[in-house]
Amino acid sequence: MFGSRQCASSGGGISTERMTTRIDRQFTALKAQGRAALVTFMTAGDPDTDTALAILKALPAAGADVIELGMPFTDPMADGPAIQASSQRALKAGQNMKKTLAMVREFRAGDDSTPIVLMGYYNPIYIYGVIKFLADAKSAGVDGLIVVDLPPEEDEELCLPALKAGLNFIRLATPTTDDKRLPAVLANTSGFVYYVSITGITGTAAPDASRVADAVTRIKRHTKLPVAVGFGVKTAEQARAIAQGADGVVVGSALVDALRATLDADGRAGASSVNAVTTLVASLAAGVRAAKRGN
């Protein structure tokens, strides 16, 4: 059922190709400019809602092309220490799904083009109510979802309803996703494919650029979707190297760490909190723009 013809369309299965999203438009525009996208991650509500909103609003001008906004969860099983701690700070400060969606709504009031992808785990969405969540996310201005603990085997839970609601569902492909499994992973994926460059939790080992390029080539044999690469990218130089072979570079833990370094002992924001994140984003953006691309 996952024939190559079907997969050569923008994802196969139920697709959102009739209604292009901000994500589709952004990757198309960047392709025309001949460069990769910088995809930045931040946790909603870290270290508090106001500071996080200020960071969110400052990201596009600093050079972020796509924003992943983390929905904090008590038990982030696929995340490393940096993002775990960031989720805990956000929850401690009272972050919840309503506040996260309100942040997106407020961001959208001033920016109608930068795509926002909500990223997290399924339980807070399930408890919020899938249908209500999709409607509220869409109306707030969310463009796509990455839900770490929903593999294709559980597509009926959220992926298919999300596609129906006009949201992209972005799936992770990993080094353990072999050619036999890739079509199933890509079948209902839309927006872009997020290639996790190492097996492991977020923010640990560094990726190897040449192996990453091979993996991107492998994935592109199965899909026309853009492929963004993440997990372990920390510096402008790494971003440049990855951007040579990928359509997007995802940076998460390094930005979360940059923010954490500005917090006081009780985890409260300091005067330089927003600036620390935007400075690193600007440097990463320069790295992405300096990449020489083969395609």
Add this chain to the structure above:
Amino acid sequence: MTVQRQPNSFRTGPDERGHFGIYGGRFVAETLMPQILELEAAYAKAKADPAFKREMDGHLANYVGRPSPLYFAERLTAHLDGAKIYFKREDLNHTGAHKVNNVLGQIMLAKRMGKLRIIAETGAGMHGVATATMCAKFGLQCIVYMGSVDVARQQPNVLRMKALGAKVVPVESGSKTLKDAMNEALRDWVTNVGNTFYCIGTVAGPHPYPMMVRDFQCVIGNETREQIQTLEGRLPNALIACIGGGSNAMGLFHPFLDDKDIDIYGVEAAGHGLNTGMHAASVAGGRPGVLHGNRTYLLMNDDGQINEAHSISAGLDYPGIGPEHAWLNDVGRVTFLSATDTEALAAFQLCCRLEGIIPALEPAHALARVIDIAPNKPKDYLMVLNMSGRGDKDLASVAEHLSAIL
């Protein structure tokens, strides 16, 4: 939850996607999916292989010491003056608890799959000790994740694991108990997916674990069926077991689920009391949600954030329950009760004094409910309690609470 229509058989689950009704499933990161599919295939192959069963039966008899006795608790029965009470003596297994039944099966499977690095999570430490034991016996590397709170309150088991050659990793994240140990084990597995086998200690986690662990633990119920027939010439009237994740309970219950006249009771840990919020009773005080690879009853707040569980018993201190138990609750086949820390301590003392058996605090929770159910039943009402583990490991925490006695 409303009671669903009763199925013809309660023993046919899960479906091919790992669902028991709405519960179960495979809610894991993509990195783990190929691994879980590989495990599912390897387990199906082993299950169909008579040589696997033969080898397992041999180890169960000669290494674990099975069958475990079905013991008539004569003085407890006289004291409660009602139902006739039997203990299924899983506490007499090598390593002192039922955990070893499952670990043996998983370690044999790991070896077949060529995975020589074993990871496990543990709460009370009994699963960790069982895993360390089997890894020593089969010559495999063993890493056990254990919440730092549990490391402190279960020192004897930490020392046992170390003596057996395992590496014990204290987990400092979150509530520093079993749920966080499981998060950390999952993180290890995601990172070392190629050479590592995750030996889960209970009937929870992504499919096929709830089914596979149940199958390995069913030796408890299968033996009980034969033993009670020999002793009494008939099946029991009731089964009762404590439930954290619920593997000892599932092992006892499952072979009897279709004997519909048998009353089946699962006992959760009510900690300081169900109305205090400081408990580990997922069915009584939780709601369906998704964590650690499966949908099941979980303790959580209104935003879907997981709450910390509280129990004097580290083995029950988990904010969830196995998905098959969740389903058995909803269809009304198993009745879920709970017992507080205080009730468990009282039952612990009674068992020590009347039967000369020091029970683990986990089965002491089930015993606490036997104490109120048994007196209201006739003398020919046969109750089987799963004495799932021995209490030596708990003496230090019991002493803290019962300083006057010990």
